[in-house]
Structure formats: C-alpha cells, structure tokens
Amino acid sequence: MDIAAHEAWFGQYVDRFLTGNAEHDGHIELKREHSLLVLGHARTIVAEAVAAGAMDVVSARAALLGALYHDMGRFPQYRRWRTFSDARSANHGLLGGRTLNEERPLRDEAPAVRRLAACAVVLHNRFAIPAGVSPRARQVTRVVRDADKLDIFRVLAAHMRPGGPRDEVVVLHLPEQEGQWTPAVLEAVRAGRLASYADMRCMNDFRILLCGWSFDLGFAASRRLLRESGRVEQLLAWLPSPEVAPQMAELRCRVLAALHDDRDAADCHPGFVEAPGNAGDAVDDSDAGEPVAP
Numbered sequence: 023m024d025i026a027a028h029e030a031w032f033g034q035y036v037d038r039f040l041t042g043n044a045e046h047d048g049h050i051e052l053k054r055e056h057s058l059l060v061l062g063h064a065r066t067i068v069a070e071a072v073a074a075g076a077m078d079v080v081s082a083r084a085a086l087l088g089a090l091y092h093d094m095g096r097f098p099q100y101r102r103w104r105t106f107s108d109a110r111s112a113n114h115g116l117l118g119g120r121t122l123n124e125e126r127p128l129r130d131e132a133p134a135v136r137r138l139a140a141c142a143v144v145l146h147n148r149f150a151i152p153a154g155v156s157p158r159a160r161q162v163t164r165v166v167r168d169a170d171k172l173d174i175f176r177v178l179a180a181h182m183r184p185g186g187p188r189d190e191v192v193v194l195h196l197p198e199q200e201g202q203w204t205p206a207v208l209e210a211v212r213a214g215r216l217a218s219y220a221d222m223r224c225m226n227d228f229r230i231l232l233c234g235w236s237f238d239l240g241f242a243a244s245r246r247l248l249r250e251s252g253r254v255e256q257l258l259a260w261l262p263s264p265e266v267a268p269q270m271a272e273l274r275c276r277v278l279a280a281l282h283d284d285r286d287a288a289d290c291h292p293g294f295v296e297a298p299g300n301a302g303d304a305v306d307d308s309d310a311g312e313p314v315a316p
Contacts, residue, residue: 023068023079025086031127032057032090039097049106049191053096056173057089063169063247064089070243071165076291081158084135085165087128088142092166094118094125095143107194108147109219119144142166149216157294164290168244171235175253182229184260199224201262207231212273214280229257233273236280240287249281 036054040047068085071077077085095117096106103111119140122128128136142163145151151160151167181188184198203226210217211234222228233254239245248254254277264271288294 023065023083023086025083025090028087028090028127029058029061035094035125035127036097039101046100046104049100050097052177052192053093053100056177057091057093059173059176060092060166060169061086061089063172063244064165066247067165067168067241067243071161071241071290076286077161078292080132080134081138081162081292083131084138085142085162087131087135087139088146088162088166089169091122091127091139092118092143092146092170094121097121104191106191113147115144115147138162146170149218151289157289157292160289160294161292164240164287168239168241171239172244172247172251175232175235175248175251175257178228178232179253179256182225182257182260184225193225193228194219194222196222196225196228199226201226201266203227203230203262203267208269208273210234211237212269212276214276226261229261230273233257233277236277240290242284242286245281245283254278254281 033054036050039050064086068077068082072079072082093114095112095114098121099108099111099114099117100106105111106114108114122140122143128139131139138159139162141155141159142165145155145163146166147170151163155163177192181192184200188198202224204221204223206221207217207227207230210221211230214237215234216238217227217231217234219231222231236245236248236254239248258270258274258277261267261270261273264274
C-alpha cells in the first residue's frame with residue numbers, strides 16, 4: 023500500500039524541528055527513526071490481517087497512516103518542554119491529534135481513513151482503549167499500539183543495560199537502584215495486568231513494566247515479532263535473578279507464556295462487540311503516555 027507522499031511530508035515536517043544543536047537534534051532524529059520503524063512493524067501486522075481477511079483496505083491504510091503519524095505530538099512536546107515524559111509536559115497523543123488538525127496532512131484522504139487514523143493517533147498512548155470506540159477504530163488503534171510497543175523495546179534496550187550508557191530523557195529520568203523494585207509494579211505484571219507509569223520509582227520498575235506489555239499485544243504477528251527480537255528475554259535477564267528474588271521466576275513464566283500465545287485478541291477483529299464491564303471502562307488518564315514513542 024503506497025503512502026510514499028505521506029512519508030515525504032512527514033520527513034519535511036520533522037526537519038522543521040531541527041536546530042543544529044546536536045543534543046536537541048539527536049532526540050528529534052530518535053523520534054523520526056522510531057516513527058518510520060513503527061510504520062514498518064505496522065506493515066507486517068496489516069499484511070497478515072488483510073491476507074487473513076480480518077482487515078479491509080480502508081482500515082489497513084488508516085493503520086499505516088496512524089503508525090506514521092502516531093508521534094507527531096512528540097516534536098512540539100520536545101521543542102517546548104525538552105522531555106518525552108507526558109507527566110512532565112502534556113499528553114503527546116492529544117498533542118498529536120491537535121497537530122493533525124493544524125497541519126492537515128490527511129486532508130486528501132477519504133473521510134473514513136482520516137477518522138480512523140486520527141483516532142489511532144489520539145488513543146495510541148492511553149492506558150487502555152476506552153469503551154465505546156467502534157470495532158473498526160479499535161482494530162486500527164490496536165495495530166498502532168502494537169507496532170509502537172515493538173519499536174519502543176528496541177529504543178529502550180540501548181539505554182536499559184545495567185551500568186551501560188543511558189539517556190535520561192529516554193528513560194524518563196528514573197534512577198538505577200540495583201536490586202530494587204516497586205511491589206505494585208511487580209504484582210501488576212505477575213497478575214497479567216499492565217503496570218502503571220505512575221507507580222514507577224526506578225529502572226527495574228521500567229523493565230518490569232515493559233515485560234508486562236507482552237499481555238497487551240493484540241496480534242499474534244506482534245507477539246511473534248517481539249519473541250523473535252529476544253528483547254523481552256534481555257529485559258528479564260537484567261532484573262534481579264530468581265535465586266535472589268523468587269518472585270522473578272513467576273514473572274518470567276507469565277511473561278514468556280503470554281509471548282507464545284498465537285491467537286489474535288478478540289478486539290483485533292471487525293466483528294468484535296464490546297461487552298459490559300470491559301477493561302476499557304476504567305481508563306486512567308494519569309497513565310497516558312508511552313515512554314518514548316506511543
């Protein structure tokens with residue numbers, strides 16, 4: 023599916039945020055590269071969904087555009103606040119939606135494509151997709167959320183090795199505290215739930231939280247890509263060993279089992295009907311904001 027004109031526009035948009043300052047521009051280039059790699063992951067997920075008859079071409083195009091533009095809000099965010107922490111600045115998903123309205127890169131697309139792509143941009147960093155979102159919009163948003171998470175693992179792996187080089191902006195200014203973790207973060211993931219950014223206090227919390235994303239990948243293709251990357255196993259290896267902290271053994275088993283689930287989530291298909299009491303009913307906006315990408 024050809025979106026080359028959008029890729030060219032996006033490149034010109036990002037160029038406007040370059041200043042000639044190496045540190046500043048390094049963060050801008052990080053987000054440019056991330057956006058394009060998220061698009062690459064979305065292409066893989068969409069291709070398999072279309073081939074299986076689970077996604078139509080309008081939704082597929084919207085998913086690719088949502089992936090390309092999902093972090094448009096990051097560029098004005100960093101220029102103004104010099105951070106990728108939404109808690110220290112503003113919700114970058116909402117900033118992205120506002121930027122889409124102001125810049126109008128989707129103006130020549132069909133109305134349905136515009137609506138679906140914009141929905142994915144605004145919702146990609148929510149703790150959960152809210153109840154009431156249509157099955158089609160939910161499916162498109164799921165693609166973008168999965169593709170985003172897949173590349174965030176790559177970005178963070180370069181900064182999460184204990185004792186290795188790190189960028190404070192990328193790791194959300196969390197301190198390295200050897201052998202420490204926050205019980206609320208660990209218990210959430212051990213229970214098969216997403217942990218909250220608001221509970222994080224140190225780098226091990228961040229590593230545990232990312233491992234928990236294995237439970238939130240909607241497409242089997244996404245879990246396969248993450249499994250093949252080996253990055254979850256890498257994060258698990260950087261946590262306290264099970265010999266020192268027995269709780270980590272159960273964490274490892276739960277996370278790796280989720281990673282080998284070869285089924286798509288129910289809401290990744292257009293026939294999905296929201297059930298009463300769905301987890302999306304309890305969306306905590308304080309958790310909005312993926313670490314470096316969402």
